[in-house]
Amino acid sequence: MESLKLGSLEVWPPVVLAPMAGITNAPFRTLCREQGGGLFVCEMITTRALVERNAKTLKMIRFGPGESPRSLQLYGVDPATVGRAVRMVAEEDLADHVDLNFGCPVPKVTRRGGGSALPYKRNLLRAILREAVRNAGTLPVTMKMRKGIDDDHLTYLDAGRIAVEEGIAAVALHGRTAVQHYGGTADWDSIARLKEAVTEIPVLGNGDIWSAEDAMRMMARTDCDGVVVGRGCLGRPWLFADLAAACAGGAEVARPTLGQVAATMDRHATLLAECFGSEQHAVADFRKHVGWYLKGFVVGADLRRRLATAETLDDLRRGLAELDPGQSWPEGADTPRGKTHPRERVHLPAGWLDDPYEIVVPDAELEVSGG
Template sequence: MEDVTATLSKPALRIGPYEVDPPVVLAPMAGITNVAFRRLCQEYGAGIYVCEMITARAVVERHPGTMHMMTFGPNEKPRSMQLYGVDPKTMREAVKIIVGEGLADHIDSNFGCPVAKVTRKGGGAALPFKRRLFADIVRESASAAAEAGVPFTVKFRIGIDDDHHTYLDAGRIAEAEGAAAVSLHARTAAQRYSGKADWSAIARLKEAVTGIPVLGNGDIFAADDALRMMAETGCDGVVVGRGCLGRPWLFGELEAAFAGRPVPPGPKLGEVGRVLRRHAELLIKHDGARKALRDLRKHMAWYLMGFPVGSELRRRFAMVSSLDELDELIALLDADAPFPADAEGPRGRQGSPGKVTLPHGWLNDPDDDCVPEAEDMHSGG
């Protein structure tokens, strides 16, 4: 393992007025980072926990489903929201609503989504290629947020593909236009979530962006990964996404590691069952029992990953429809089964690399600042 002395002695991460200690951010994930999951993670450790992606257009139009997603727990500080948009004017209007009505304390922005339905309309990871449009969006959003003292941050990827890297320009532009911090998912959009993240790109971004914090994202599946990323790249903090799926206790492990304490061992299966039950309770409080139990099903494979749970029992967990049924299934687990070593690695979607779907002629002119037609996106992705 790298010498982490310098990592542990780095000044505390600050994003605007907020000290983030440990320097850990939960990445917004569609269908995952709702108020229930964020609270579950927060019960293990400190940091910033970002809600699911919210579209600027939906905020401006006050879409009921989006307003429900913009729910924060009473102890969430700062309340962190990720905003998606491709129109500088709409983004500015949405930010003014959010800060004017006190709906969030920190606004992040999504320029890293690789999903085809986003990039084919010029959004997400496709947008930083359009340097002037990207600058306009960051400037309008950051200035509107600054009026209320709310930090505006920017997350992006290395680029569209290996022939179109945009991250260094994106970092410099974001810093120049008023962003409080930048985060780099060290993959291209073409990689999606496959292969390995290129942490050396995070180091190069840190060298290029010197006036605001640079956070690294990609392949943090254990506390040791976070320490290594900071030691190897010099980044100011880490963003954790898929590594915490079915493992909200990862944030407790991260807090211990950054404090220089021994990392606690992974929980036995009985404790995992208790966490799963807690997750269900929080989801029911937010969404009602029917929707909550349906939503919980996708988490089952992540919670049970690597444990000795038979295929039939796994199938029943994946089809659970009531809290009583969940309790019955949890009672069937071997409570003393230890946390499996092979559960430390990658989890969640990985998929295969592929060609990025872009609007016709998108790569012809990086200085074209025309607004693409991507404003009909639903919040949450």
């Protein structure tokens, strides 16, 4: 298996941590990087907020000691603003790699014409990619997308060709449409079709990778050049150890005991406190991770509730101390986690589907980062 080449960057193993709002901050990336190599992307940064030097956004662009390459995902709908943001990243040395978000399916993004809605406007997509690459200097620029808005409005093959023509270093495809959100089953065959259509740059596959075995099956079935892992690593940073082993031809699989999981939970919350500078903020932020870490383990409802409502690190640690440290990794824990339900429709700007080639810059962009 070959390394993933993104411009001058060489990534081994060819594994990417997908940017996830409220998840892939510096502490979580640290836990994942310690398990195995790859490319670990920070939370989504809004280009408008970045160029306006929004204080909250600038604080989100934090990387751990020795974190390399530093990977930043940008979201934008205005070619000029995206270009200014990428130039700022390059000139101020904020990151080593820029990824562009064209895959987010949440309504507050798509109703503004952003995320997974934007590639439908082919010429707008082209303009954004052109400005990003033109302003990036030596930084590689990649993009992440979905199949399209729905099965009647597929865009990924056109978007892949446009990416090649505009100098994008790699494309990642989540094998779902926007209307599917995270429901149903990812269409890996679409990843194979994109790989057949786009031969000049790496194609990465994303969707339903819950184990290293899934990643190997995806790569074998689609011939993709690497994988992007999102929800599969929620509460499971050691998935990256499995992926590194599998990419190297090994079969080792991490199966931590509940005691080892509890130690990771403690460290995760502690790193968040150091990062945020506020223990209360950190513990509140960590609550959403509790269910993911404990998925499949036998833990009483009362203890789960107390862990998920802890207000201080001491509260959290008292609860963790009550867990059975010798309990083995549960069967069936390598299964879907996170949101799984499809949407009834995709929220779009008025008239968005009228002309796929119209260059229309949406009136407003998200003002804050993080999705």
